[in-house]
Amino acid sequence: MRETDFVSGFARGLKVIEAFGETRQRLSIAEAAKLTELDRATVRRSLLTLAELGYADYDGKFFTLTPKILRLGHAYLAATPLPALLQPHLDHLSEKAGQSASASVLDGTDIVYIARASQRRVMSINLTPGSRLPAYCASMGRVLLAALPESEARAILARSELKQNTANTKTDPDELIAEFRRVRAEGYAIIDQELEIGLCSIAVPVDSDRGETVAAINIGAPAALVPAAEMKERYLPLLKETQAALRPLLRR
Amino acid sequence: MRETDFVSGFARGLKVIEAFGETRQRLSIAEAAKLTELDRATVRRSLLTLAELGYADYDGKFFTLTPKILRLGHAYLAATPLPALLQPHLDHLSEKAGQSASASVLDGTDIVYIARASQRRVMSINLTPGSRLPAYCASMGRVLLAALPESEARAILARSELKQNTANTKTDPDELIAEFRRVRAEGYAIIDQELEIGLCSIAVPVDSDRGETVAAINIGAPAALVPAAEMKERYLPLLKETQAALRPLLRR
DNA sequence: GACATTTGTTCATATATCGCACAAAATGAA
């Protein structure tokens, strides 16, 4: 790609949108400039552009994103066949298991939820399509990382912030790589309260008919109800069933 | 705003992202140019920029969005307190009613779902945060339009594609405006299979402590289980209860 | 209230992007 095939004003604007997040619903020009490491004048122009287009509101001091910004992410969810294809299977899976079922794909060091059928809330955080979790400590993340060449998985771990979320959280890269090998060999990953106390989950890969892993699906359950030791016998058969049902549908 | 406070390259890029949607998961440069009415060279640069940043994949012929694009919409969902604040109330509402409960806001002629607690699937389409429905034929849409000055509501109707989805769908602007008056007076809207055969829903506004309508919440139910005539007595008290609980939480 | 900081805005100019026109390549029909 040539130098001139890159629209830096566009790239800068996207960076500004991403500066909003978590606890940052309102950003001043200076704050956004600091977060994006762009010039204040540049950020100001991007924010005013967003406001002009209705993607942001501006009260003269702070900018906030408007729901119109959801059109952008929705373009993906509506445009990609995968979420729509997975959804009915997750519904079925969730009903049979009596627990929440989700599907996700990898984006950098995170997994991104692309579909979900929730039974009840067991996590402190609310997961919806678009939600992100660190891959290294999520069951679907383990499955997705295990599907990569080991060098790539290691590179992603190197870029990850390996936080000790709970006493159970594995944070040693070598230990994680070993776990990926086990996941590859046995075809599933189980997380026992590594992300959040009280939450267990089990995941399997979703493979296309060519054998490429295109996503992961999981079932999450409260540890109080379903001890980690029981996750496998209770849910793995259901997950495998769903996996098998999906495979012929995924032509690549 | 001055002419030079607008980054047209950014605006053009956002338009390109929105060109993806519904049945358009893969776009060639020429297709995207047609949809956006932008110059091919411009669209090409925007698409290559998206690809370079990892927001899109490019196989040399077609571009597809990647899940990274969800970061943009997620910036809103994570940044805005409203969805997180509503979610537990929707969970509670949904459990008490035994039906799906949702919350939405207005974006142009559409309502946009910002939170949802689903019990089981009753609609043919899958609704998640970011999903959009035409406002004129959705219960939450009626509530949100009713909250606007009548001239504004009429302007939105004029821009809407008033489609006859079912035999029940109201499409006459005057009839709709009259219905908005009733909604304002009585404080709720009921939809009896106007969007989809077999689906009823009832919605109320979510008002801030200053009395501004900031969102709408609803309960949807299969018409076979809950006839429209029963929606009010069964669910309106629950909705009103939730509405009252939310009001003091919404400081503006 | 006065001072020091931070923030927002403007401006001139160097730089990058746009859209056109044309070239090259791919596609499809006969």
Next chain:
DNA sequence: TTCATTTTGTGCGATATATGAACAAATGTC
């Protein structure tokens, strides 16, 4: 195959944007 049509890639002049400094305004501190 050939030819027509469509699609994609590229060079260039005209136009729009980014930059960083300077200034103005607002904010915070003592």
